[in-house]
Amino acid sequence: MSDVYVVGVGMIKFGRFPDRTLENLGAEAALMALDDAGQTIHDMQALYCGNVYEARGMVGQRIMREIGQTGIPVVNCSNACASGATAFREAWMSVKAGVNDTVLAVGVEKMGRGLLVRAGPEDGLSPEGILGSTTNPSLFAHMGMEHSRKYGTTAEQFAKVSVKNHHHSTLNPKAMYQIETPLDVVMNAEMISYPNTKLMCSVNVDGSAAAVLCSEKKAKQLGLMNRAIRIRASALASDPWSYHNLAMSDFNEVTRLAARSAYEQAGVEPDDIDLVELHDCFATAELVHYENLGLCKEGEAGRMIDAGETQLGGRVPVNVSGGLLSKGHPLGATGIANVYEVVAHLRGEAGARQVQNAKLGMTHVVGRGSACAVHILEKA
Amino acid sequence: MSVSDGLLPIVPYLVSGQDGDFYLQGVRCDSCQQITVGVCNVCPACGERGAMREIRLKNTGKLYNYTIVYRSNPGVRTPFVSAIVDLDGGGTVKGNLASEPENVRFDMPVKLAFEKLKEIDAKGRHYYGYYFTQN
Numbered sequence: 001m002s003d004v005y006v007v008g009v010g011m012i013k014f015g016r017f018p019d020r021t022l023e024n025l026g027a028e029a030a031l032m033a034l035d036d037a038g039q040t041i042h043d044m045q046a047l048y049c050g051n052v053y054e055a056r057g058m059v060g061q062r063i064m065r066e067i068g069q070t071g072i073p074v075v076n077c078s079n080a081c082a083s084g085a086t087a088f089r090e091a092w093m094s095v096k097a098g099v100n101d102t103v104l105a106v107g108v109e110k111m112g113r114g115l116l117v118r119a120g121p122e123d124g125l126s127p128e129g130i131l132g133s134t135t136n137p138s139l140f141a142h143m144g145m146e147h148s149r150k151y152g153t154t155a156e157q158f159a160k161v162s163v164k165n166h167h168h169s170t171l172n173p174k175a176m177y178q179i180e181t182p183l184d185v186v187m188n189a190e191m192i193s194y195p196n197t198k199l200m201c202s203v204n205v206d207g208s209a210a211a212v213l214c215s216e217k218k219a220k221q222l223g224l225m226n227r228a229i230r231i232r233a234s235a236l237a238s239d240p241w242s243y244h245n246l247a248m249s250d251f252n253e254v255t256r257l258a259a260r261s262a263y264e265q266a267g268v269e270p271d272d273i274d275l276v277e278l279h280d281c282f283a284t285a286e287l288v289h290y291e292n293l294g295l296c297k298e299g300e301a302g303r304m305i306d307a308g309e310t311q312l313g314g315r316v317p318v319n320v321s322g323g324l325l326s327k328g329h330p331l332g333a334t335g336i337a338n339v340y341e342v343v344a345h346l347r348g349e350a351g352a353r354q355v356q357n358a359k360l361g362m363t364h365v366v367g368r369g370s371a372c373a374v375h376i377l378e379k380a
Numbered sequence: 381m382s383v384s385d386g387l388l389p390i391v392p393y394l395v396s397g398q399d400g401d402f403y404l405q406g407v408r409c410d411s412c413q414q415i416t417v418g419v420c421n422v423c424p425a426c427g428e429r430g431a432m433r434e435i436r437l438k439n440t441g442k443l444y445n446y447t448i449v450y451r452s453n454p455g456v457r458t459p460f461v462s463a464i465v466d467l468d469g470g471g472t473v474k475g476n477l478a479s480e481p482e483n484v485r486f487d488m489p490v491k492l493a494f495e496k497l498k499e500i501d502a503k504g505r506h507y508y509g510y511y512f513t514q515n
Contacts, residue, residue, distance in 0.1 A: 127390055128453050129457060132474040133460075138449050145446060241426075246416065247417065247464055248472070
């Protein structure tokens with residue numbers, strides 16, 4: 001089977017757009033990706049769309065009404081925070097399988113504000129606050145506290161993740177925020193669920209991102225190889241059984257499964273990766289994922305952030321886009337926005353935040369429930 | 381606390397026994413020996429069918445993990461300690477830990493307590509629940 005390439009990407013500036021429709025946001029990124037590839041909707045053989053909050057709303061078809069209703073197959077993907085990456089992977093798979101040679105993947109979301117309250121049981125009493133907590137901040141606080149339990153990781157080390165990612169986003173004009181956020185500001189912000197303060201929680205923003213994928217044969221035929229990015233690996237995992245999983249969502253094993261598969265597919269080692277866009281939905285999560293993705297040895301994540309190894313210019317820069325913490329986290333768009341960022345670096349088009357000589361990049365998302373997608377991309 | 385008519389368990393795995401006491405229900409897989417909280421027919425750990433034997437989970441355990449929740453859903457009183465407890469003999473459950481946050485330590489011994497809840501549901505029905513205390 002021949003390789004699959006990303007030949008066009010697009011992403012809108014993340015923000016809050018109460019006056020625009022979901023499909024209008026998705027259409028803007030889709031058109032940007034088509035333009036980037038020099039293609040039109042008539043060249044696309046299928047659309048894969050990632051979205052969470054309107055999962056039953058045929059979002060992909062609504063986008064087609066704004067970019068051209070050509071009658072191609074549309075697949076709507078909902079996989080929590082991995083929805084965008086899942087759509088991207090479905091697009092990849094259809095080309096890999098030889099069913100299509102040119103396809104479009106779009107991720108889009110319009111978000112609420114503040115704590116995202118999950119619907120309680122349809123009939124009965126919500127156990128929230130009675131049997132512990134199931135809010136997103138609390139689950140990812142538990143994830144960080146488990147790391148503290150094992151390795152003595154401190155609240156300050158977790159907070160440094162947020163300082164770093166907020167700094168990175170000052171260099172990203174498409175990020176929600178461009179504000180330096182020093183350690184004392186992060187640590188003194190409202191405590192949400194210890195050790196995560198408000199500034200250690202991802203930002204709820206509206207956003208969209210899109211990618212055009214095509215086969216090697218087609219990319220060559222269209223003369224697109226000079227800016228093409230090869231998809232070296234596409235891995236998706238669900239959470240395997242683990243001892244605490246049913247009481248405490250386990251975002252670690254699911255990530256390790258997907259990461260292991262991705263490294264095997266690509267035939268590369270963690271040391272070969274030049275930059276990573278990973279799922280920093282909360283500051284605690286980023287630190288733990290350093291180990292889950294093999295970016296450092298077990299128990300060394302705290303040391304790694306202290307040493308600045310994951311900041312721009314460090315050994316393996318992580319979330320130079322600003323990450324979910326500062327660029328923002330429109331759930332269904334995030335997986336493809338990560339691809340957009342890595343593609344920009346591999347093409348050498350990332351501007352002030354460019355990771356020098358980037359050849360291999362990794363994207364990672366985890367959806368609660370759980371789904372983890374890992375992609376490895378390479379400059380062609 | 382005794383069982384009173386019309387009181388419902390907040391979660392299905394909280395059971396009131398025939399002698400008026402309360403316990404958490406679990407199952408042990410005859411094939412892989414793993415314990416799962418609640419009742420199920422297929423073992424989530426090994427996939428074995430029809431090998432799940434119902435057991436009473438122990439009322440004591442150790443604090444595996446916790447966080448202190450300062451902001452929760454609207455109407456939920458904060459702060460509270462959200463605790464993950466490894467029960468003695470097997471099984472892991474989440475619950476509130478009735479303790480001042482500064483006194484919470486990993487691995488501290490805890491025990492289950494059962495109570496009639498103040499909260500009622502949309503239909504006005506009353507519930508019983510559980511929480512942990514230091515043991």
